[in-house]
Amino acid sequence: MTAFFLQWEIDQQNAMKTIKEFLQTQHVSRRALTAIKFSGGSICVNGIEQNVRYQLQASDILTIVFPPENPSNKLAGENIPLVIKYEDRDVLVVDKPAGMNTIPSREHPSGSLANAIIGYYEQIALQRAVHIVTRLDRQTSGLVLIAKHRYAHHLFSEMQKQQKIERIYEAFAKGVCKEKEGFIELPIGRKCDSIIEREVRSDGQYAATHYRVISQYADFCHLQLRLETGRTHQIRVHLSHIGHPLLGDELYDGPLDQIKRQALHCKELRFYHPFLHKHLTFCSALPADLSHI
Structure with a gap:
């Protein structure tokens, strides 16, 4: 699958800003810029590669291509069914069952949600690391938010700090x-x-x-x-x-x-989608073992 990229048409308000200044307004971190520069990404204006000191003009088309992501060698993909509540280019919302770790542990080195996600990415030919935004304990069931690339993970992490993921x-x-x-x-x-x-x-x-x-x-x-x-x-x-x-x-x-x-279940997940620019809400019914208490 093609590399993840972002593209903007520069308006009059952002004209005369440097690329670095503009990307700061889009919450592209200094760490991300370093990775773009040294790890296989690119920054182009109107199809021509530029550095971050380039001064933008109105109607410029700015494109940044993020470096490729590689899953951890320590995290094997496994063919574990996922209950996917929502998916787009940037996010994945899944319903985790009780008894599944969010990430592998010493006691449970396989069978985790992270293993299942890598397995799913392999099936759809998506080469990405796993970016779990909201974790649940092994025996807690319910909704989990996953970012599908580093930039989305960074934005969601900032939202978490501001208590904007409910x-x-x-x-x-x-x-x-x-x-x-x-x-x-x-x-x-x-x-x-x-x-x-x-x-x-x-x-x-x-x-x-x-x-x-x-x-x-x-x-x-x-x-x-x-x-x-x-x-x-x-x-x-x-x-x-x-x-x-x-x-x-x-x-x-x-x-x-x-x-x-x-007896704990994450029943509802609410967040602002930073790429669709709208609020999303997802719900999960109580599993049978809780609804029958």
Whole structure:
């Protein structure tokens, strides 16, 4: 497949800017420019290669071709079915099942979503690295956003810093919630005696979670949750800390009698598409093991 490129027709507002100045307004990073210069990309104006000091004129056609991307040698493509909710030139939205790592780990070196994506790219003859924007824990199901090239990944990473990618979760948690909705604002850090487990701790990273009770049952509740931050295990840690661990979440003392994995699902994903210039929303139904609780 052809290399990824971007093209602009320069308007009067951007005339007299250098290429470097213009590309800064398009959030093309200094690192990307270095890669374009030294790793096989190109910058052309009206079909003629130019350097970044070239001064643009109105009606110029500026084309930048990004260097080719190569998947990591350590990440093998695997023929694993993907549930694709949306795909275009720049992004991929998939529905990840519970029991699948987002990326390989020491304990699970294969069978991850990243392996499946590389396998899919091989099928459609797309030579790209894997750029996962929103990760989910192994036993959490639901929607995942993937950028299909480095430039899209950079733009989405900037959006994440500004909390402009919104994920809505549904979960089932232990106990009776006294409040119908609430806001948990507690810092999260790694537990001292564990490489996996996190906990609320004063020297942790800022973390904020909104929750709302959808339904209350005798000894558990059905919740909707929205994150302002994306810390590792954030929902699991916050709910456990306030006395409502997720059903099935053995790591954080959740009961195991109704389900054997944490009862957490990323049900809705909302983001601004930086190339289509519009907001997109995707939804995923609760999987059978959660809908039958």
